[in-house]
Amino acid sequence: MMDLFSEIEEPEREELTALRxxxxxxxxxxxxxxMPTLSDREFDEKMHRLQELEAxxxxxxxxxxxxxxxxxxxxxxxxxxxxxxxxxxxxxxKYPMLSLANSYSREEIEDWVRKxxxxxxxxxxxxxDGLSISLWYEHGTLVRALTRGDGQQGDxxxxxxxxxPSIPWKIERDDVPDFFELRGEVLxxxxxxxxxxxxxxxxxxxxxxxxxxxxxxTLKLQDPREVARRGLDAYxxxxxxxxxxxxxxxxxxxxxxxxxxxxxxAIKVCKNVDEVMAYxxxxxxxxxxLPVATxxxxxxxxxxxxxxxxxxxxxxxxxxxxxxxPAEKQLTLLKEITYQVGRTGxxxxxxNLEPVQLSGTMVQRATLHNEDFIKSLDIRPGDxxxxxxxxxxxxxxxxxxxxEGLEVSGLEVSGFPTHCPECGAELVRVEGExxxxxxxxxxxxPQIKGKIEHFVSRKAMNIDGLGEETIDLLYRQGLLHTIxxxxxxxxxDIAAQERLGEKSAQNxxxxxxxxxxxxxxxxxxxxxxxxxxxTTAKKIAKRYNTIDTLQWATAEQLCAIEDVGxxxxxxxxxxxxxxxxxxxxxxxxQAGLQMEGEAEAEPTSDKLAGFSIVxxxxxxxxxxxxxxxxxxxxxxxxVGSVSKKTSFILAGENMGPEKRKKAEELGVKLVSxxxxxxxxx
Ligand code: IVH
Numbered sequence: 010m011m012d013l014f015s016e017i018e019e020p021e022r023e024e025l026t027a028l029r030x031x032x033x034x035x036x037x038x039x040x041x042x043x044m045p046t047l048s049d050r051e052f053d054e055k056m057h058r059l060q061e062l063e064a065x066x067x068x069x070x071x072x073x074x075x076x077x078x079x080x081x082x083x084x085x086x087x088x089x090x091x092x093x094x095x096x097x098x099x100x101x102x103k104y105p106m107l108s109l110a111n112s113y114s115r116e117e118i119e120d121w122v123r124k125x126x127x128x129x130x131x132x133x134x135x136x137x138d139g140l141s142i143s144l145w146y147e148h149g150t151l152v153r154a155l156t157r158g159d160g161q162q163g164d165x166x167x168x169x170x171x172x173x174p175s176i177p178w179k180i181e182r183d184d185v186p187d188f189f190e191l192r193g194e195v196l197x198x199x200x201x202x203x204x205x206x207x208x209x210x211x212x213x214x215x216x217x218x219x220x221x222x223x224x225x226x227t228l229k230l231q232d233p234r235e236v237a238r239r240g241l242d243a244y245x246x247x248x249x250x251x252x253x254x255x256x257x258x259x260x261x262x263x264x265x266x267x268x269x270x271x272x273x274x275a276i277k278v279c280k281n282v283d284e285v286m287a288y289x290x291x292x293x294x295x296x297x298x299l300p301v302a303t304x305x306x307x308x309x310x311x312x313x314x315x316x317x318x319x320x321x322x323x324x325x326x327x328x329x330x331x332x333x334x335p336a337e338k339q340l341t342l343l344k345e346i347t348y349q350v351g352r353t354g355x356x357x358x359x360x361n362l363e364p365v366q367l368s369g370t371m372v373q374r375a376t377l378h379n380e381d382f383i384k385s386l387d388i389r390p391g392d393x394x395x396x397x398x399x400x401x402x403x404x405x406x407x408x409x410x411x412x413e414g415l416e417v418s419g420l421e422v423s424g425f426p427t428h429c430p431e432c433g434a435e436l437v438r439v440e441g442e443x444x445x446x447x448x449x450x451x452x453x454x455p456q457i458k459g460k461i462e463h464f465v466s467r468k469a470m471n472i473d474g475l476g477e478e479t480i481d482l483l484y485r486q487g488l489l490h491t492i493x494x495x496x497x498x499x500x501x502d503i504a505a506q507e508r509l510g511e512k513s514a515q516n517x518x519x520x521x522x523x524x525x526x527x528x529x530x531x532x533x534x535x536x537x538x539x540x541x542x543x544t545t546a547k548k549i550a551k552r553y554n555t556i557d558t559l560q561w562a563t564a565e566q567l568c569a570i571e572d573v574g575x576x577x578x579x580x581x582x583x584x585x586x587x588x589x590x591x592x593x594x595x596x597x598x599q600a601g602l603q604m605e606g607e608a609e610a611e612p613t614s615d616k617l618a619g620f621s622i623v624x625x626x627x628x629x630x631x632x633x634x635x636x637x638x639x640x641x642x643x644x645x646x647x648v649g650s651v652s653k654k655t656s657f658i659l660a661g662e663n664m665g666p667e668k669r670k671k672a673e674e675l676g677v678k679l680v681s682x683x684x685x686x687x688x689x690x
Contacts (some may be wrong), residue, residue: 022069025062028055029074036080040225049304049333053111079108079160079324096231097164103190104249106143106157108324109307109331118308119282121330125319129310131279132258133288135296136305136331137244139196139224142170144245146189149180156228160324166228170195172237175271182268186253191265193245196301197224201240212468212543220302242301245270257311278311293334297366305333338397339365339372340410345390346377350431352459353539354447358383358425360394360406367398375404379443380425382406389422431455451589457491458484460537464492468543469535470524474517482506492535493593495521496600529554529606532597536590539580545572549581556594556604560585569648571637616689617645621654625668626661628682636685643689651677659685 032055035047047055060076063069071077112118122131143163145153154170155163170176173195197205202220209216217223227239248261255261259278266272275292279285289306296303310316310328319327342363349357358377365372375396377383386409388394393410425445428435434449447453461480465472472495483489488502498521503514527535530550534543541549552570553559559581567578584590598604622640624633624647631639636659637647651658651671658664658672660679672679680688 018066021062022066025059025066025069028059028062029071032056032059032075036075040080049111050113077323079106079157097166097229099158099162100153100155100165101162102143102155102158102160103145106141106155106160106163106192107321107326108160109329110325111305111331111333113333113335115282115286118285118330118332121308122282124327125310126315128280129315130257130312131285132309132311133277133279133285134246134307134309135273135275135292135299135303136307136333137194137196137246137273138219138221138302138304139194139243140221140228142166142193142195142228142243144170144176144191144193146180146185146191148187149182149185151176151178164229168233169228169230169236169241170243172233173241173243176243177269180268184254184264185268186250189248189250189253191245191270192247192249193243193271195224195228195241195243196220197227197239198242198300199302200300205239208467211462211466243271244273244301246273246307256313258309258313258316259311261313289332296334303334305331307331337367338395338407339367340393340395341365343388343390343392343394343406346383346388348426348430350429350447350453350455352456352463352537354429354450354453354456356426356429356436356445356447360388360396362394362396365396367396367404372396372398372404375406377406380445381443383425391421429453451491454484461489461492461495463537464535465495465524466535469531470527472517472520472524474513474520479503479506479509479517482509491593492537493596493600496596496602525601525603527603529556529603532602532604533559536584536594538584540577541581545577548572550606554606556598569646571647571649573649613642614689615644617643620645620656621648622646623648623651623655623658623668623677624661625658626664628661630682630686639689651675 032052035052035055039047056076059074063074063076110121112121122129141157143153143155143157144151145155151167151171153165154167155165157163171178197220199220202217202223205223206216217226223239224241227236227241230236245265246262247258248265253261254264259276262272262276277284277288279288285306285308292303292306308330310319316326316328321327343360344363345361347359347361349359351357358379360375360377362373362375377388382388386406388406388409392412394406395408395410396404397407398404426436429447429449432447432449432453434447434453436445437448438445447456450456458477458480461475461484462477464470465475465480475495480489483498483502483506486502486506488494488498498518500511500514500518503509503517504511528550530547531543533550533556534541534546548570549559549567553562562581564575564578564582567573567581568575594604617640620640622645624636624640627633628636640647640659645656648655651668653675655672655675655677657678657680658668659682661682664679669679671677
């Protein structure tokens with residue numbers, strides 16, 4: 010007979026399993042990929058629910074559950090998710106690197122204080138929003154700098170940490186113990202973060218969502234010179250080791266300060282919850298003036314003996330707790346809606362606001378996303394709107410205040426323009442997209458100038474001296490209309506411009522001349538074909554080593570290149586169908602640009618000739634790129650998606666479920682890594 014209870018329990022058991030998977034993935038995306046998908050609050054709520062369910066079903070205990078360990082930034086994670094290319098040494102922590110329990114209100118703080126000894130002293134500190142680092146000092150010398158990793162072991166990123174000027178490599182003091190560990194937070198200051206993103210925007214590279222992601226991405230770079238250039242900083246907040254000086258946490262931090270470490274000045278010893286709340290209230294506003302991002306307060310028991318007595322749970326110390334600030338949001342007046350045309354012609358509605366202070370910067374413009382968003386919230390100039398600067402880089406409008414006592418009819422509806430505010434062309438709305446676009450690519454000023462700015466940018470043709478302002482000047486003088494015009498510029502054209510003398514003109518011309526040596530892959534990227542970024546351009550240029558062969562490639566052939574989907578393929582085909590582009594390309598070729606690259610290595614065997622092979626999953630002997638090269642060297646073809654024409658799938662570990670299903674449906678064979686290597690031996 011059916012067990013009635015298990016039937017009732019079933020959905021909850023399923024929820025438990027689903028939550029474990031969701032939280033594990035959220036951890037992976039946050040720590041490894043630097044792409045957070047859940048807000049901290051959502052994450053905490055889901056974790057709480059999972060804990061509840063696990064308490065209901067002890068038989069479902071799993072040591073790998075996200076409730077049992079902290080998130081991991083290591084290259085390989087508990088549930089088999091992995092990233093490749095990690096070249097740091099993984100080292101076991103001397104003391105596990107734990108997380109902190111979060112709280113969001115006075116009540117939750119009071120609950121925590123109630124569990125502490127009476128008359129306890131509480132140290133209040135800012136909670137820095139970066140990533141934690143553990144520094145090991147032996148006889149005063151920095152010997153290791155470990156990331157948190159999975160809490161048990163971390164990656165040693167010492168070379169990158171040594172680029173931070175405020176971290177001493179050596180401490181020359183008599184009172185330094187033989188060994189101590191200092192933990193803290195690595196951060197990218199706001200100013201550096203904004204400059205880095207600006208640079209990335211110019212290079213058309215994906216932007217970092219916030220300074221934490223930027224710091225994390227930077228710390229995992231393999232090139233310390235690039236790390237140094239970006240300008241990380243660090244605040245230290247926790248000293249560990251045997252026989253260390255001091256009996257309180259506060260004293261230890263004071264000592265670390267005398268050794269030259271960057272210890273925050275905002276630390277305060279509090280005697281009761283009222284003092285803690287006053288500290289929170291003060292810093293909730295004052296933190297906006299700090300050079301680095303903070304997302305809360307950390308409360309710690311000051312006395313080290315008491316800390317020891319309180320101890321730890323599996324994931325967090327009992328002697329400390331975090332208080333998280335609510336997401337930064339401000340209500341302000343929407344003065345006007347204007348429309349901005351981007352390099353690709355997309356028209357974005359922009360809210361022009363009564364300036365407000367938000368997350369450390371003054372905000373007076375925010376995105377209203379698109380027409381549908383404005384309509385759905387019925388936002389009109391004169392409204393009070395909520396502006397938020399959360400995880401994203403660009404402030405956004407997230408809501409509208411009630412129009413108390415205000416006549417709605419008194420506010421004029423701001424209709425979305427039908428024509429481009431820059432060039433007057435009729436806007437088009439691509440089916441399935443929310444954006445309106447100006448189709449006048451060749452005649453719309455921001456699109457023309459944007460294309461040229463992209464062409465000369467560092468990762469493209471790298472023409473020094475031709476910045477935004479100069480391009481604007483030359484454009485307005487009628488000297489620069491297309492990227493090909495750059496190669497017709499004469500020294501007197503440039504030198505005649507206001508603020509530009511003979512010397513700058515010479516520099517610009519030298520840069521233009523040097524750009525003629527820029528390799529084909531970068532030239533292709535510089536052309537600015539929609540959605541063809543730096544990496545995609547490299548892959549295309551490898552497959553099509555002259556512009557002539559690329560020009561005649563069909564969308565289907567282009568789709569066979571890794572990373573090229575139907576949309577990109579169509580954009581490339583369309584680009585070459587436009588006679589204006591062909592004229593530009595002709596002029597660029599005559600100017601002497603590199604329109605050819607190294608031919609791809611000829612196949613060295615025909616063992617895989619005629620085979621169409623899909624690579625899926627992760628491998629232990631070679632990387633995916635290496636397998637791709639092996640397939641091609643043996644005369645085979647590597648294709649991106651499974652179809653009837655696929656000969657077989659080179660299947661590694663953790664092959665995607667979609668691909669597996671498709672393979673089963675179509676009866677496509679799976680070949681393991683070992684079998685495959687056997688085939689080509
Ligand atoms: S103490 C045993 N103090 O917040 C826990 N952590 O959410 C020791 N953090 O992993 C951590 N500012 O990366 C501590 N003043 C501060 C902090 C701080 C930021 C980070 C740290 C920790 C995370 C927990």
